[in-house]
Amino acid sequence: MRKRERWLTGALLLLMAAFVSLIGYSLMALTNLQEDLSRDPGEDMVWAIAQASYQNNLLLTQHAPDSGHRGNRALQHALLRGRLEVLLAPVQERFMERAGARESLLRIKKMLGTQQADHAQIQVDLHTIGQQIMRTRLDLAGERRDAHKRLLRLLIICIGGVMLAGGLLCWQLLRSLARVRQARDQARRLLDALEREKEARLRYRDFVSVMSHQLRTPLAVIDSSAQRLARQGADADSVQARSQRIRGSVRQLNQLIARVLQGLRVDEQRGEGITLECQRCDWEELVRQALDGFDDLITARPVELRWAPGIARPLWIECDRLWCVEVLANLVSNANKYSPPGAPIDIFVDSTDGMLLCSVSDSGPGIPAERLERLFEPFYRGQPQESVGDGVGLGLSIARTLVHWHGGRLTAANRREGGACFTLQLPLRQ
Structure with a gap:
């Protein structure tokens, strides 16, 4: 040319x-x-x-x-x-x-x-x-x-x-000037991409700092409680209380460590192609497995699993069991985090045109319109007053990446009756 x-x-x-x-x-x-x-x-x-x-x-x-x-x-x-x-x-x-x-x-x-x-x-x-x-x-x-x-x-x-x-x-x-302007715009976009990359690196650095601080806190509690148990071993009630506190801190520590490892793994494999270990799974079994991982975290609220009329059960799908359970766990955890105490979590399953549709809805305040576009960005948690719980803003980003690996989609919207609804779409056959 x-x-x-x-x-x-x-x-x-x-x-x-x-x-x-x-x-x-x-x-x-x-x-x-x-x-x-x-x-x-x-x-x-x-x-x-x-x-x-x-x-x-x-x-x-x-x-x-x-x-x-x-x-x-x-x-x-x-x-x-x-x-x-x-x-x-x-x-x-x-x-x-x-x-x-x-x-x-x-x-x-x-x-x-x-x-x-x-x-x-x-x-x-x-x-x-x-x-x-x-x-x-x-x-x-x-x-x-x-x-x-x-x-x-x-x-x-x-x-x-x-x-x-x-x-x-x-x-x-x-025409030459137009091409020069186009090249300049491309260079500007590349510079913007580099700036975003730099910003992402800064986010990772801040994330490591936050995680270091959060990891030290439960470890300090474990150490302090262990010392007290060593000095007050005769007091059974105190031992029980300290034991529960140790268990809670250890659980919190394990969740944070697992989330860090998941985030690093997703970031390393994003865009490079991942080999899925797909197998024939019953979707209801996957949902039950995801809910079993919460134990007493959601015992204070009902979780309702509903099926669309005419859907044959069991509903078989070819997918990677580990990653699909992780996606469901992230969605249920997010619904539990933003729902008021005792409010139900609704899981609705449907299928159409060879696609599985699974919606997880909560009864929380919903998602502000300005946050919908950035909801799935890594480490994005909105304004401090909108953040709930001790998450670091990786759950939904991890979930969307895992869904994309399966060739599906993960979207978010507000329900008319209040609360947010996350809809997972996966092909029934890979």
């Missing part, structure tokens, strides 16, 4: 140079034509033939003795010969030959050299020569006008060609 554009630009420049050269030639030819028009030889020839005819007419009509200027035949004869010499001058030779009058003039000159010159015949010949000169002069004037028109036409064509070539060059220049 660039080679063709360079060739086109070179051709346009050569074309413009050719047109400019033609303009220069046309201007020079017009100048010469103008000088030629200012030196009209036909006008001199008309004057000379008129004077010769006048002198010959005087000789023809003179019968009186020589007296004065008009009666001096010798003088009139000399003037007539002088006019003929002017007409036969070398500078006028080409004009007289074109007019066809040179031979007639030579014949008249020869007749004047005799004693019995026939001035009546000479007058007739001079009259004919005058007509020939006038006709030739008109022909030359017409030819010059035609040449003038041709030069003007050529000049107009050249100017139009230069304007056209200049317009094409301007168009080419504008």
